[in-house]
Amino acid sequence: MKAKGAFLPDIVAFCCAQSAYQAADTAGSMRITYPENIRVIRVPCAGRVDVLHILRAFEKGADGVLVLGCHEEACRHLSGNIRAKNRVQRVNTLLQEVGIDGKRVEMFTLAPNQGSRFARIANEVNERIKELGPSPVKSGA
Amino acid sequence: MIVAERKPLEDIREMIAGYKKILIVGCGTCVTICWAGGEKEVAVLSSQLRLASKKDGNELEILEATIERQCEKELVEALKDKVQQVEAVLSMGCGAGVQPIAEIFPDMPVYPALNTTFVGMPEGEGVWVETCRACGDCFLDKTGGICPIVRCAKGLLNGPCGGTNNGKCEIDSEKDCAWTLIYRRLEQQGRLDAMRKYYPPRNFQAVIRPGKVETLPA
Amino acid sequence: MDNGLKLGVFLCDCGGTLSKVTDFSAIKAKLQKLSDVTYVGISHDLCLKRAQQAMQKDIKDKGINRVVVAACSPELHENDFMNVVQSAGVNRHLLSMANIREQCFWAHPDKGKAAKKAMTQIGMAINRARFLEPVEQTQISVNKDVLVIGGGITGIQAAIELSNLNLKTTLVEKEATLGGKLNRFANLYPVQVSPEEVLATKLKQVAESQNIYVLTSAELIDVSGEVGNFSARIKRGNGEFVRNFGAIIFATGYTTQFSSQIYGLELSNNIITQSQLEEMLKSSSEVKQIPKSVCFVTDISDEHSRVSPLSALRNALGIKEKFRGEVCVLCQNLKVDGAGLEKLYRDCRNKGVLFIKFDNSPRISKQDGKIKIEVEDVLMSGEQVTLPCDLLVVEETSVPPLDSKVLGSTLYMGLDAQGFYQENNVHLYPTASNREGIFFAGNCHADLDLMQALTDASNVALSAYQLLAQGKIAVEAEKVMVDPNKCRFCLTCIRACPHHAIQEAKVNHEKMVAQIADLACQGCGICAVVCPAKAIKPKDWSDEQILAEFELLGEYV
Numbered sequence: 001m002k003a004k005g006a007f008l009p010d011i012v013a014f015c016c017a018q019s020a021y022q023a024a025d026t027a028g029s030m031r032i033t034y035p036e037n038i039r040v041i042r043v044p045c046a047g048r049v050d051v052l053h054i055l056r057a058f059e060k061g062a063d064g065v066l067v068l069g070c071h072e073e074a075c076r077h078l079s080g081n082i083r084a085k086n087r088v089q090r091v092n093t094l095l096q097e098v099g100i101d102g103k104r105v106e107m108f109t110l111a112p113n114q115g116s117r118f119a120r121i122a123n124e125v126n127e128r129i130k131e132l133g134p135s136p137v138k139s140g141a
Numbered sequence: 142m143i144v145a146e147r148k149p150l151e152d153i154r155e156m157i158a159g160y161k162k163i164l165i166v167g168c169g170t171c172v173t174i175c176w177a178g179g180e181k182e183v184a185v186l187s188s189q190l191r192l193a194s195k196k197d198g199n200e201l202e203i204l205e206a207t208i209e210r211q212c213e214k215e216l217v218e219a220l221k222d223k224v225q226q227v228e229a230v231l232s233m234g235c236g237a238g239v240q241p242i243a244e245i246f247p248d249m250p251v252y253p254a255l256n257t258t259f260v261g262m263p264e265g266e267g268v269w270v271e272t273c274r275a276c277g278d279c280f281l282d283k284t285g286g287i288c289p290i291v292r293c294a295k296g297l298l299n300g301p302c303g304g305t306n307n308g309k310c311e312i313d314s315e316k317d318c319a320w321t322l323i324y325r326r327l328e329q330q331g332r333l334d335a336m337r338k339y340y341p342p343r344n345f346q347a348v349i350r351p352g353k354v355e356t357l358p359a
Numbered sequence: 360m361d362n363g364l365k366l367g368v369f370l371c372d373c374g375g376t377l378s379k380v381t382d383f384s385a386i387k388a389k390l391q392k393l394s395d396v397t398y399v400g401i402s403h404d405l406c407l408k409r410a411q412q413a414m415q416k417d418i419k420d421k422g423i424n425r426v427v428v429a430a431c432s433p434e435l436h437e438n439d440f441m442n443v444v445q446s447a448g449v450n451r452h453l454l455s456m457a458n459i460r461e462q463c464f465w466a467h468p469d470k471g472k473a474a475k476k477a478m479t480q481i482g483m484a485i486n487r488a489r490f491l492e493p494v495e496q497t498q499i500s501v502n503k504d505v506l507v508i509g510g511g512i513t514g515i516q517a518a519i520e521l522s523n524l525n526l527k528t529t530l531v532e533k534e535a536t537l538g539g540k541l542n543r544f545a546n547l548y549p550v551q552v553s554p555e556e557v558l559a560t561k562l563k564q565v566a567e568s569q570n571i572y573v574l575t576s577a578e579l580i581d582v583s584g585e586v587g588n589f590s591a592r593i594k595r596g597n598g599e600f601v602r603n604f605g606a607i608i609f610a611t612g613y614t615t616q617f618s619s620q621i622y623g624l625e626l627s628n629n630i631i632t633q634s635q636l637e638e639m640l641k642s643s644s645e646v647k648q649i650p651k652s653v654c655f656v657t658d659i660s661d662e663h664s665r666v667s668p669l670s671a672l673r674n675a676l677g678i679k680e681k682f683r684g685e686v687c688v689l690c691q692n693l694k695v696d697g698a699g700l701e702k703l704y705r706d707c708r709n710k711g712v713l714f715i716k717f718d719n720s721p722r723i724s725k726q727d728g729k730i731k732i733e734v735e736d737v738l739m740s741g742e743q744v745t746l747p748c749d750l751l752v753v754e755e756t757s758v759p760p761l762d763s764k765v766l767g768s769t770l771y772m773g774l775d776a777q778g779f780y781q782e783n784n785v786h787l788y789p790t791a792s793n794r795e796g797i798f799f800a801g802n803c804h805a806d807l808d809l810m811q812a813l814t815d816a817s818n819v820a821l822s823a824y825q826l827l828a829q830g831k832i833a834v835e836a837e838k839v840m841v842d843p844n845k846c847r848f849c850l851t852c853i854r855a856c857p858h859h860a861i862q863e864a865k866v867n868h869e870k871m872v873a874q875i876a877d878l879a880c881q882g883c884g885i886c887a888v889v890c891p892a893k894a895i896k897p898k899d900w901s902d903e904q905i906l907a908e909f910e911l912l913g914e915y916v
Contacts, residue, residue: 045885
């Protein structure tokens with residue numbers, strides 16, 4: 001068994017192409033680093049992220065999932081970010097039912113120029129997931 | 142439409158405990174429309190069950206299928222190939238959907254994943270309300286198309302109770318008083334006279350249960 | 360197993376800079392071993408034409424049918440690469456990108472970790488590429504006529520600009536005459552031209568234009584159809600008729616309202632609103648009693664409005680010029696911005712208008728028919744000042760016209776907290792509504808002064824021109840697609856679509872299903888998620904593509 005310090009969580013970050021994805025680009029452009037184990041998946045709007053996508057990420061061994069969208073009232077598709085927020089809440093409950101800590105899924109909002117915020121979120125979430133340990137579903141966990 | 146909601150995962154897991162391969166069957170009609178048992182919810186439940194069994198180290202393989210209507214035997218028969226591969230079937234149809242599956246495949250344990258709640262309609266996004274009690278003796282002609290049997294907490298037939306409160310119900314101040322709605326509707330139609338008529342207590346057994354409707358073949 | 364996939368991976372080391380931190384030939388060697396990968400190339404400058412020509416040739420020569428580019432962020436050059444793919448004879452949507460610059464080598468200084476992540480990212484892009492689907496480009500012909508709702512100065516200006524761009528425009532005004540607020544303003548300071556002159560010039564242009572059709576005393580009732588082919592139901596007198604348009608511009612302006620609650624005051628003969636004062640200033644007949652001292656109060660009910668402090672300044676100067684006398688403006692911050700407004704403020708001061716700043720709202724009372732105002736002057740360290748005056752002019756808040764709400768909901772347009780029309784995105788698309796082909800101009804969606812409203816009108820005219828001028832719009836056919844066999848017609852997507860792009864349609868003239876209007880769809884994918892039957896697929900962002908990015912992972916790392 002690996003020591004807890006060596007645990008490198010698998011984190012899937014669904015990023016809205018209008019904001020969070022560009023914020024990740026900004027972080028890179030500013031050479032602000034963040035944990036490399038955050039796997040960014042570009043989506044056209046946070047509203048495209050389905051409850052099923054998140055559940056499947058856990059099935060495939062993710063330890064945590066992030067949904068990153070635009071700030072409230074700044075969604076190009078009006079309600080996409082609000083819908084994403086509600087879905088994250090639903091996944092929290094669905095995971096809790098399964099016996100997986102709902103806190104493993106979080107939603108944040110950011111603007112394209114918030115590179116440092118992106119890095120901060122990535123760092124904080126990485127630390128939180130490390131605290132929680134590997135997902136109980138993960139094979140070999 | 143028939144409105145249903147999913148049972149808690151814990152209950153569902155208890156039903157299927159011990160099976161290694163199951164089939165989850167969705168229904169493409171009412172329960173799809175009320176977001177309880179369509180293809181999407183089948184996938185969500187199936188993902189949840191896989192996660193839970195993986196977590197507990199149990200082996201569980203899940204097949205998924207969604208058919209047009211579970212309440213039609215011919216349509217249920219199409220599931221034959223898949224049913225033959227599994228040890229149990231989990232139906233995401235209403236109660237009227239679970240039973241034909243159980244009947245067509247009498248050797249197969251069939252379990253309900255939903256609780257069938259009522260006959261109703263959507264009120265807002267993701268919200269459904271009961272609008273018909275399926276009492277078998279429709280009263281709507283007398284009440285301007287608003288059913289007091291289901292929408293009045295007390296099912297009153299002759300005007301509101303003493304608890305009507307500025308158009309709201311005394312049982313739940315969020316809910317409209319059905320008889321206030323009825324009064325307004327009849328007023329709008331110039332049919333307030335209908336309010337004066339007295340209706341004796343109803344026969345609550347208008348339908349002998351289990352209900353059966355027989356018509357001559359067309 | 361031959362699945363027909365021929366993947367071509369194009370790596371770019373960004374002018375050699377990325378090669379310094381990682382070994383591209385090692386990446387290439389690893390990628391070449393992967394199944395279905397037909398070709399792996401390394402370039403130094405894929406963003407340049409020369410390299411793109413080479414890329415195009417490689418795609419053609421090697422028979423590549425799925426293209427993976429590992430380079431900078433797709434936000435930068437995705438469209439360029441799509442063009443390259445298209446010019447190589449492959450559908451432009453069969454491209455998948457790995458962002459190995461911004462989101463890898465630039466973000467992770469640890470070379471080993473970055474190299475590993477780059478490999479993962481390319482693997483993700485390759486997996487996604489396996490599920491890409493072609494989307495065909497087509498063109499839809501559109502009606503080039505534009506409907507402008509609201510015959511105020513913004514609507515008039517939009518109509519004139521559209522007609523100059525040779526688009527036929529119908530200008531609908533609910534009042535009997537055009538001009539809106541301009542008919543009521545006494546002056547347009549800081550603009551030196553009078554409202555009558557401005558209006559006369561504009562109306563002359565309208566009258567002389569062959570392209571503008573004016574409908575006064577008319578109202579828009581309902582709109583059906585989509586961008587390029589809207590049908591508008593218009594009511595005029597007792598009659599109703601339907602006309603077709605390609606785009607609709609809302610320039611319905613604002614109305615004003617005095618809130619006696621906030622002031623604790625009722626209007627009377629010597630307490631009047633800005634609009635009543637305008638009437639007085641505009642009236643050519645002699646004013647019976649010339650007010651010797653006039654006070655304006657602003658910044659009480661709405662400190663953020665541009666309309667209220669601006670009218671205080673304009674009218675303070677107007678009074679000075681027409682009646683002379685004492686004029687005092689009580690304000691908090693008097694926030695005005697815009698060209699010429701600082702000068703307007705100075706003109707007021709030079710003409711002797713007194714400005715008193717307050718933090719606590721002034722107390723206003725009536726004494727012997729005169730008005731007494733007590734206020735603590737901030738600039739005099741809060742010293743109590745008492746001002747008697749003959750006439751008190753109170754501010755009004757700007758509110759949306761009464762019918763905005765109804766029109767907003769019949770046309771599925773969003774309203775902001777005050778009830779004005781809500782733009783799609785204040786920063787990125789400041790005149791676009793949530794629906795394609797419907798635009799907002801002027802004060803119906805933003806708090807603007809005259810010059811800004813005119814600029815807004817020009818912007819909107821250009822947007823409409825850009826959309827319609829060709830008479831046809833390029834569109835990606837069925838980029839989001841409803842499977843009619845799976846659709847249960849539950850209306851969920853129709854209700855959820857933020858752009859009102861989904862409507863009912865009949866398949867084979869029989870079964871009702873949801874259908875997405877390609878022109879109106881903005882590709883957010885919300886419908887695909889809310890569909891309880893999983894009947895909707897956004898071809899560029901399908902479930903398979905999204906899931907492939909993490910589901911097939913592991914083998915590349």
